[in-house]
Amino acid sequence: MRLRDLLADTAAPVRPLLDLPAARRVSEDPRLLDRGGWLGRADVEMVLHLDAWLRRLSVRLAL
Numbered sequence: 001m002r003l004r005d006l007l008a009d010t011a012a013p014v015r016p017l018l019d020l021p022a023a024r025r026v027s028e029d030p031r032l033l034d035r036g037g038w039l040g041r042a043d044v045e046m047v048l049h050l051d052a053w054l055r056r057l058s059v060r061l062a063l
Helices: 002-008 020-028 039-056
Strands: none
Touching (some): 002 039
């Protein structure tokens, strides 16, 4: 699962924006995404796309 790979990457630019415990729960139990249709995956897809965008633009967040 791409989310699991992203969570394993400590240099992922999106990590500071994530609720890491919640993201880990979803990566360990994908059934948590089943909230009805495509909407269940929208949050994870948004995180993956945001990470890709941050990487493409070489953005680093200073928190």
